[in-house]
Each structure stands twice: as C-alpha cells, then as structure tokens.
Amino acid sequence: LLLSTLGARAQSALPQLVKTGPSTQLLVDGRPFLILGGELGNSSSSSTAYMQPIWPKLQAMHLNTVFAPVYWELLEPTEGQFDFKLVDELLADARKHQIKLVLLWFGAWKNSMSVYVPAWVKTNVARFPRATDAQGHPQEILTPFSPANLEADKKAFVALMQHLKQVDGKAHTAIMVQVENEIGMLPEARSYDPAAQAAFAQPVPPELLAYLGQHQATLRPELAAQWQRHGAKTQGSWTEVFGPGIATDEFFQAWYYATYTNALAAAGKAAYPLPMYVNAAINYRPDRLPGQYPSAGPLPHLFDVWEAGAPAIDILAPDYYNPNFRYWSDKFTQGGRPLFSPEIAFEPGDDAKALYAFGHYNCLSFSPFSIESTDHPAQEPIGKTYDLLRQVTPLLTKYQPLGGVRGFMQAKDSAAGRATLGDYRFTVKHDNTLGWTPESKKTDWPLTGGLLISVAPDEFYVVGTGLVITCEPTAAGKKAGFVSIDEGRFVNGTWQPGRRLNGDQNHQGRHIRLELGTYEIQ
Ligand code: N0T
Missing domain, CATH: 3.20.20.80 (Glycosidases)
Structure with a gap:
C-alpha cells in the first residue's frame, strides 16, 4: 500500500x-x-x-x-x-x-x-x-x-x-x-x-x-x-x-x-x-x-x-x-x-x-x-x-550521478580517448585505426562515438559505434583479459545477451570492437 x-x-x-x-x-x-x-x-x-x-x-x-x-x-x-x-x-x-x-x-x-x-x-x-x-x-x-x-x-x-x-x-x-x-x-x-x-x-x-x-x-x-x-x-x-x-x-x-x-x-x-x-x-x-x-x-x-x-x-x-x-x-x-x-x-x-x-x-x-x-x-x-x-x-x-559513465567521440585526427573507470584504464580509438577495412584507406572517416557504463569495478556496458576499445588494470604490475563480451539488448530493463563475441570479434581477446550496439564486458 x-x-x-x-x-x-x-x-x-x-x-x-x-x-x-x-x-x-x-x-x-x-x-x-x-x-x-x-x-x-x-x-x-x-x-x-x-x-x-x-x-x-x-x-x-x-x-x-x-x-x-x-x-x-x-x-x-x-x-x-x-x-x-x-x-x-x-x-x-x-x-x-x-x-x-x-x-x-x-x-x-x-x-x-x-x-x-x-x-x-x-x-x-x-x-x-x-x-x-x-x-x-x-x-x-x-x-x-x-x-x-x-x-x-x-x-x-x-x-x-x-x-x-x-x-x-x-x-x-x-x-x-x-x-x-x-x-x-x-x-x-x-x-x-x-x-x-x-x-x-x-x-x-x-x-x-x-x-x-x-x-x-x-x-x-x-x-x-x-x-x-x-x-x-x-x-x-x-x-x-x-x-x-x-x-x-x-x-x-x-x-x-x-x-x-x-x-x-x-x-x-x-x-x-x-x-x-x-x-x-x-x-x-x-x-x-x-x-x-x-x-x-x-x-x-x-x-x-x-x-x-x-x-x-x-x-x-x-x-x-x-x-x-x-x-x-x-x-x-x-x-x-x-x-x-x-x-x-x-x-x-x-x-x-x-x-x-x-x-x-x-x-x-x-x-x-x-x-x-x-x-x-x-x-x-x-x-x-x-x-x-x-x-x-x-x-x-x-x-551518471555516481561518476560511473564516460563518453567518447573519435574523428580521423583525434588522439585516443582515455578513461579510468572501475579497476581499469580504457583506451578508445576510431575503428578505422585497425586498418582492416577498405574504409580505413579513405581520406574521410565518419565521426564515431560511444559511452561506457561501469556497473561494478570489473563489469561494464558499452554502447557505441565504430570504436575499438582496449583496457588494462589500474593496479601496477597486473595484466587482465576479458572473461566475456556479450552483444545484446535491454528488453524492459532486463539484459538479454545475443552473440558471445570472441575470436575474430575481439581479436583473440585483445580488444572489443563496436559495431552499432550495446555490449556487456566482464
Ligand atoms: C535555427 C534554425 C531554425 C554554419 C535554422 C540557426 C531555428 C533556429 N537558427 O534553420 O531557424 O528555428 O533556432 C541559425 C544558425 C545558422 C548558422 C549556420 C552557420
């Protein structure tokens, strides 16, 4: 009542x-x-x-x-x-x-x-x-x-x-x-x-x-x-x-x-x-x-x-x-x-x-x-x-009010975006910096962007398009890898994972690459 x-x-x-x-x-x-x-x-x-x-x-x-x-x-x-x-x-x-x-x-x-x-x-x-x-x-x-x-x-x-x-x-x-x-x-x-x-x-x-x-x-x-x-x-x-x-x-x-x-x-x-x-x-x-x-x-x-x-x-x-x-x-x-x-x-x-x-x-x-x-x-x-x-x-x-969100925007001439969130330091670059696609050879690159939400020190949601993200632990002398990266959607506020991104999709664990979508990273 x-x-x-x-x-x-x-x-x-x-x-x-x-x-x-x-x-x-x-x-x-x-x-x-x-x-x-x-x-x-x-x-x-x-x-x-x-x-x-x-x-x-x-x-x-x-x-x-x-x-x-x-x-x-x-x-x-x-x-x-x-x-x-x-x-x-x-x-x-x-x-x-x-x-x-x-x-x-x-x-x-x-x-x-x-x-x-x-x-x-x-x-x-x-x-x-x-x-x-x-x-x-x-x-x-x-x-x-x-x-x-x-x-x-x-x-x-x-x-x-x-x-x-x-x-x-x-x-x-x-x-x-x-x-x-x-x-x-x-x-x-x-x-x-x-x-x-x-x-x-x-x-x-x-x-x-x-x-x-x-x-x-x-x-x-x-x-x-x-x-x-x-x-x-x-x-x-x-x-x-x-x-x-x-x-x-x-x-x-x-x-x-x-x-x-x-x-x-x-x-x-x-x-x-x-x-x-x-x-x-x-x-x-x-x-x-x-x-x-x-x-x-x-x-x-x-x-x-x-x-x-x-x-x-x-x-x-x-x-x-x-x-x-x-x-x-x-x-x-x-x-x-x-x-x-x-x-x-x-x-x-x-x-x-x-x-x-x-x-x-x-x-x-x-x-x-x-x-x-x-x-x-x-x-x-x-x-x-x-x-x-x-x-x-x-x-x-x-x-947002807890300071747990970061935003990124990358053009061809942008310096890499950097952010510390949870226990990790993130580096965010334009997807074309990988040089894998014909687009990366073009003179004009589209503007790309995304945002990162930390829901726990080692759990993140990322929403965006055309970015490639790497991360390293803030703790000195440590190395970290991804436990899992899932692509998915929120349906009525509940996370529904779709593809598990691994192999070529995360460059064998080296980074996460965003096509337009939402991803959960652990
Ligand atoms: C805006 C809109 C509309 C590169 C213009 C912007 C709207 C008004 N004015 O379509 O009229 O109602 O608030 C003026 C800025 C133009 C500068 C273009 C320079």
Missing part, C-alpha cells in the same frame, strides 16, 4: 530539474528522463494535417520527445482571443504516439526578428515599438525596452501556460518550454530607440552589480576583465562601470533581454511551473563583433548577465550549427552548468555526438533540427542510436 502511494505521488509530480550529485537530471513522472529528441521545422506544427505523416517517422526514429513551436500569431490572432485548437491537437497527437513535447514559444523574438508576433502587433508600431539602429532606423525587432511589448507577449504566454495546466497538468505530455527563440540584437549591439536611450542614461541596475560582486570568482573572463579595468565599481552609468564601446552596449542589451525574458518566464511559471530554457544562436566566428552576429542573447560570454537577470530561466542552451561540438559544449558546461541541446544540424555524425554528449556531459537533451526532413527514418543513424539510448537510460541515469 505504501509503495503504491509513493508511486502515485511520483507520477503526479510535475516535470522538474533536480541536482543529483555532480549532474542535473530532468525528472518526468518522478523518473530521470533523457530527451532523445528532434526539433520540427519552423512551419510544420502550424498544421495538424501536415503533421500526420510526421508522427510515424518520429516513432520510427525512436524519439521520445519532439520540440514543436507554438506561434503567437496563431494563438492570439485577435487581441485577447486565444485559439488553443492547434495546441490541443498537438498534445493529443503526441499522446497518441507516446511522444513528449518541448514547446517552443515563438513570441516576441524568433532568430532575433519579431516575425511571429500577431498582425495586430506588427501593424501597430506606435503601441508596440521597434528596436532601432544608431541612426534611428526601425528594425523588424520588438524593443525589449517597451513595457507594452512585454505585457502583450506575457499575456499570451501566460494564457498558454494556464491552458497547459488545465489540459495537460496530469498527463505531462509537455515537459519543458523554450522561451522565445534565439534572442539576439542586429545590426548593432544594442537598440537606440527612445526607451533604450532612456535606459542607457540610467545607472547600471544595482541587482546586476550586486550579482557581479557576489560571483566575482566565477565570472566570465570577458566581463570580469572589463569590469575590473574600470575599477570594479559598485555603481555608475553603463559607460562608467564597463567603459564606452560595443562590448558594453552588448552587456546593456543582454541585461534588458534577460529581464524581459525573466518576466515572461516567471509569470508563465506562476501559472504552470514547467522547467524553462532559452536557446542561443552561437557566434562561430571570433572575428565578428557585437552587432555583426545576433548579439546579447544567452551566449557564453554573457552568461553572468543572463543568470543575474533571468533567474526564472533554468538553462541557457546552445544551438549547434558548426563542427566545433566539443569547444562549445565545454563553454556551455563551464562551472557545472547542465548541457541541454534543443537544436543541432541534422547531419552525419549526430549519432556519435549524441553518444558522446550523454556519456561525457551528462546532457539532458539531444535534438537534430528539422528532424522530419528525412525520407528514410528507419535508416537514420540517430534513430538507431536513440533505440540503444532508450534501452540504457535506466542504467545511464543511475550511474
């Missing part, structure tokens, strides 16, 4: 983020949940009919979650009149296909611009003012400095959250919400509209300076250096505190984007407290200056400003559209921040990156963009990888 009561309580708990040991976990219905996701193309969920053939594709790729936009222009076509039909149909279809939803609020900003605001907002520039460049030319960007803009956006967002509570507060089909999309200022680092100018003439808000003072030891180096260069002041104008120039302009704009977003998120959470995050359009080119890339969004060099200004936002998340996956993941996880990826370009290598992200960064979400664009869902490597990751989710989420 007691157990069933506890079970029922866990079931009714809202999706939430909890800190478990060194890692953050997302709990859905009381259990750790890894988002094996994909994001829909921007326009797909504007039509329930258009979505119909997409759902089976998502199932064929073993997604457990889809990231789907909710559009302000379609939610509130007439001011104050909300149309929840699309949202309700999305929820119903998601449930029918046993897929969770992360809802993307395409409100005031979508990739910097304000194209998803309803027509009654778009056409009333006097009431809903735009950001302007330094010459006063208006941009297709609502200014965050206008209380009217915030109020209108917030009213719609709160209506959405209230509705979700009503229709989904028990089922928890929607598990998280993204607030806006890739917020960023262009073509200058800050806006110069009248309200922005008035704000810039004000002192730096004391909350921001207090935050910097309290977090001195962990501030981003760019911001810390600039603040210290000008005397680490505890009050003053933006140019007195940070000096004149575009870097200061960007801090200023970021603060007001953050506080706007915070007001939205806090009001939304007051209605229905789902975890909320914002996503960043990464500036890949270090030669681009503030204003030349979507500026003042939740970018790593602005984390302190965003975290000070937007405590109601749980996670600052990277959108990956360039090859430097490790570099940006390291940046976004500095200081123990959780990794949550709502978007990554849908391309070869995503399978390896997903395995690496879940194994190495304890990431909470992986999600290729425009996931429905494939014509061969059953053949997609990311789908096959999600199938494996689904099977090992209970193991992964159990051993």
